[in-house]
Amino acid sequence: MENIYSNSCTVYPNGENCFNALTESEKKLIEKNKVILTYSKGETVCKQGSFASHIVYLKKGLAKVYLEGKPKNLILKIIPPGNLIGLPCIHDENNIFLYSAATYINSEVELIGIDLFKQLILQNSSFAYRVINILNEHAVQTFGRFHSFTNKQLHGRVADTLLCLAQRIFKTESFNLPLTRNDFAELTGMSTESVIRVMKDFKDDGFIKTDGKEIELINIEMLMKISEVG
Amino acid sequence: MENIYSNSCTVYPNGENCFNALTESEKKLIEKNKVILTYSKGETVCKQGSFASHIVYLKKGLAKVYLEGKPKNLILKIIPPGNLIGLPCIHDENNIFLYSAATYINSEVELIGIDLFKQLILQNSSFAYRVINILNEHAVQTFGRFHSFTNKQLHGRVADTLLCLAQRIFKTESFNLPLTRNDFAELTGMSTESVIRVMKDFKDDGFIKTDGKEIELINIEMLMKISEVG
DNA sequence: TCAATAAATTGACATGAATCATATAAAAAC
DNA sequence: GTTTTTATATGATTCATGTCAATTTATTGA
Numbered sequence A, B: 001m002e003n004i005y006s007n008s009c010t011v012y013p014n015g016e017n018c019f020n021a022l023t024e025s026e027k028k029l030i031e032k033n034k035v036i037l038t039y040s041k042g043e044t045v046c047k048q049g050s051f052a053s054h055i056v057y058l059k060k061g062l063a064k065v066y067l068e069g070k071p072k073n074l075i076l077k078i079i080p081p082g083n084l085i086g087l088p089c090i091h092d093e094n095n096i097f098l099y100s101a102a103t104y105i106n107s108e109v110e111l112i113g114i115d116l117f118k119q120l121i122l123q124n125s126s127f128a129y130r131v132i133n134i135l136n137e138h139a140v141q142t143f144g145r146f147h148s149f150t151n152k153q154l155h156g157r158v159a160d161t162l163l164c165l166a167q168r169i170f171k172t173e174s175f176n177l178p179l180t181r182n183d184f185a186e187l188t189g190m191s192t193e194s195v196i197r198v199m200k201d202f203k204d205d206g207f208i209k210t211d212g213k214e215i216e217l218i219n220i221e222m223l224m225k226i227s228e229v230g
Numbered sequence C: 001t002c003a004a005t006a007a008a009t010t011g012a013c014a015t016g017a018a019t020c021a022t023a024t025a026a027a028a029a030c
Numbered sequence D: 001g002t003t004t005t006t007a008t009a010t011g012a013t014t015c016a017t018g019t020c021a022a023t024t025t026a027t028t029g030a
Helices: A024-033 A114-123 A125-151 A154-170 A181-188 A192-204 A220-229 B024-033 B114-123 B125-151 B154-170 B181-188 B192-204 B220-229
Strands: A035-039 A044-046 A054-060 A063-067 A074-079 A083-085 A100-103 A107-113 A174-176 A208-211 A214-217 B035-039 B044-046 B054-060 B063-067 B074-079 B083-085 B100-103 B107-113 B174-176 B208-211 B214-217
Touching: A024 A107, A024 A114, A054 A114, A063 A181, A063 B125, A074 A125, A074 A181, A074 B125, A107 A114, A114 A125, A114 B125, A125 A154, A125 B063, A125 B074, A125 B114, A125 B125, A154 A174, A154 A181, A154 A192, A154 A214, A154 A220, A181 A192, A192 A208, B024 B107, B024 B114, B054 B114, B063 B181, B074 B125, B074 B181, B107 B114, B114 B125, B125 B154, B154 B174, B154 B181, B154 B192, B154 B214, B154 B220, B181 B192, B192 B208
Parallel strands: none
Antiparallel strands: A035 A107, A044 A100, A054 A083, A054 A107, A063 A074, A063 A100, A174 A214, A208 A214, B035 B107, B044 B100, B054 B083, B054 B107, B063 B074, B063 B100, B174 B214, B208 B214
16 A cells, blocks of 8 residues: 555656557657767756657666756756656747756667657557547646645655656665765755755664765664654 | 746636537537536535545536645646536546645536547547646646745745636736635645735735735735745 | 624734855866 | 865754644634
8 A cells, every 4th residue: 555656756667658659650750760879977858948849768777857946956857767757848849958967877768759759649649549648648747846845845856756666666775875975965955965965864873875866775674664654 | 927836726728628629519528428417616626535436627616636645735737617616537547536626616617428528539649638638738837836845935826826816717916716725825835824824914015905815915016026936 | 783703904923944154075187 | 096076974053934823803603
């Protein structure tokens, strides 16, 4: 009986992929027209407000999707491989990137022209249906994150994020986090100092072990409880 | 040059409606199968976590869509007439309402069976495309609200909400708000006392006039500036 | 019409979390 | 290998906003 709104830092990895709904010829069309790019760590993949000529498929790597903000950015989600970036900018006329995206590590992406993408939606309703499914999964994730940010306090948010990283991104309780404490603070929506303090608390209480960027979750039960309570 | 992320309490009223993309016979199919209901003020229209057998079209009235939370709920948006409630619960298998909705005033809704709605998506890709458009408009709104809640402080959020009410809901600078200060506090995500204090500040500064539930925006420019700055 | 309840208001206080200042440790550059 | 820069860590302070308590005003119901 897990809360649909826990683990709010990324979408649930259901393995489903909208491209499976395409016909062979449609798949080939994408293959022919896609552009493959590589990005180094830290590069901007798409820029909020700019013209969105394409949808981005993250093939390898790890990225953050965020709203640009004056004092600080707001990370909407992190993107593990196998996910699309930029779906929400599909809109009748002005296709503008609604958010920015940047890589945490060296990454490989495929660009799919937005006009082609739209065309496929209009000619293949099964594909459209799958796109709707994906958009709704992202909506759940966004709602969960929104809830987490507004109702939970520091310890809850850090616990939530650690669990999400372990369960949804790295799929193991012990992982090497390619983020600075500063990045991690941005991800949890708090100050760097607070992240460090909370991590120290968790360490002192024996809930986690850390060694630089190596993080190991020891007491998952407890972290889940902290994440729930807030 | 307006920020796409201002006025975050409801979606932009673009007049477009996904049902326009339906054929006559499909429209008739909906007409035949829809259920019309009336709700009094304060009633729950849909309940987070319950089985979603239908999509809700708000014909008349005003409603809030919110996540249920332990200490307090989180309002995701308010819904003026002409909008759909429950779109994000369209999902392959488990169609569960992802949020609750309740009316602010007496309202009239039409229920459209979710299986019919799914069927229409699968058989009419133009309809599906329009649904995608709507979902993305809601995504923009959610992002904006998320941003507003996490980056702006009290005065900014109240200004934002007042502007949104005037511009997007009531479409006039002087309106009667059918919400208690408590409701308004919930809508802005702050305590009742804080709402009252901020409103008093705005009143003292001559930015608004209030008389009970009557609210008039006097200095829109200034409110916009406050909303932007946070 | 008056009591009873609910809503609005105001001030005093508590607290979570950011900010600032400073120190240490690690990584990068030369 | 030493300097310079960047990241991590910790304590003191400040600030925004919620909570609590008390009062006034409005609304509802008998």
